[in-house]
Amino acid sequence: MIRVELAKLFRRPRTYVIAGLLCALPFIVAVFLATTRIPPPPGQGGAFLSAVLSNGALYPAAALALVLPVLLPVSVAVLAGDAVAGEAAAGTLRYLLIRPVGRTRLLVAKLVSLIAFVLFAIVTVLVTSYLTGTALFGAQATDAGVTLPADVTSLSGVTITPAGLAWRLLATVGYLTISMLGVAAIALFLSTVTDSALGAAMGALAVLVVSQVLVTLDAAAAVRPYLPTRYWLAWIDFFREPVLWRDIERGAALQVVYLVVLLGAAWANFTTRDVTT
């Protein structure tokens, strides 16, 4: 069943359209930066953006910072919201279930295909933005390593090796995947509740927007550590020297809790539900 889900994911044009949109945003930003060479003022604009002007090899990190807040969670929410509700609306859910595909197995396959999508999307963004970055800004000092930008490390001039950059990027991919799985879990749960894919995606996005608003609200400081988006930006800590693990660990743990609870709820709901579509 997992193979079937992956085949469905990669045979569907929309997968590539969404990935293309995700790649387009960093590309557009890169073109503007490269033609004007006006860096965002320190402390504003996306992370790493001023640093890439001097070193294109850092652009993949900047690209992730660009797609993470909105575009990536939206696409994950749309796909995850469609996972079960979309099958129900198309009338294919009942045929999968009487094939028979166990309901638990179907949910697991859907989750695996979502993980595959997130990895695919992030990797395409990394690859295209690396190519864009090196082409438009040029790569600097490949032997000596790259210098971490001042606005991130708050210590200018720290140099990391290309190998160091590679594992930091890989760790970032892992951390973002876990964060996006949190989003996927919310949407997947809602997808088992309603037969409207749009409704499930909207519901998940509403949760994220509320969470984003509360994160910035001092009055909501009491609940802040438990908000799903609270530690989304913690992956930037991978690019500090030394790596600052505290928020990364908390963020990952929080997402795992969300995942377990919501997937459990999705499973409990889906395995006992009447399929009437």
Added chain:
Amino acid sequence: MIVTRDLTKRYGRTTAVREVGLAVREGDRYGLLGPNGSGKTTLIRLLLGLVFATGGDIEVLGLPVPRRVRDVLPSVGALVEGPGMYPHLPGRTNLELFDAAGPGGGRRDRRRRIGEALERVGLAGIDRRPVRAYSLGMRQRLGLAAALLRRPRLLILDEPTNGLDPRGIREIRDLLTELHGEGTTVLLSSHLLTEIEAFCDRVGVMDGGRLVLQDDLATLRAPTGRVVLRTPDADRALALLDGRVEGRDGDRLTVRHRAPDDLNAELVTAGVRVRELAAERRSLEQVVLDATTTTSADRADRAGGDPA
């Protein structure tokens, strides 16, 4: 093949299926009849484990459903409320995906089985167009092909001829007859009497969630003990058969008589010309109308109005 006892399904306050005792025997061509909204589809969903019963139990192929539904379904082919396909993929790819999704479909002979199933439903020549571009009838045939992929012992088909033209309906009926001849038990649900009458040998009638009638078609349509006679000499026949004629409508007489052949001899001997003469049988329509009491479920009469 299928046995249900006191099967009941409630959705909130409405009861969709009420104390149904369905019995489909091996080799049956079972027709499930009933107006729209009488609970046919819910009953079929219950049999397939898509919907969970509120009360009663179900046995399909000798195993309890939904507890052992995983062992039952590989031997069942089904069409529930129209086919469901991925619209952006071609028909063949759809069948491949569904076949690969579950157990009992070997990968090695998949192409051959899909080819055979498509051939049987008359879609051997489909091209790479996505299902989106198919006509309603083609989709229906594709859904049927999906049900046939693994040569099921039991076919459960909900309104299989939806969207087909008369020729298509005939083809599907011939296909079902062929499959039945190969040993497949068929449960067919329809609101079309003619379809059931033409194919089935056993009939269940649902009405308001209940199974109000279940019997062999031959029994239901047994002669009524009357003979219908058409003659140009109606008055003379009336005089001759005095007291035995139950009704007259122009040249058409209804005669209480057990044996049409004897009656014919009697009439001809007396010089009464006979144009038509046959034992009266209840039509399936009459049987169903007698068994069902409610109005058509898709009517929406004003509250308090008298539903005729």
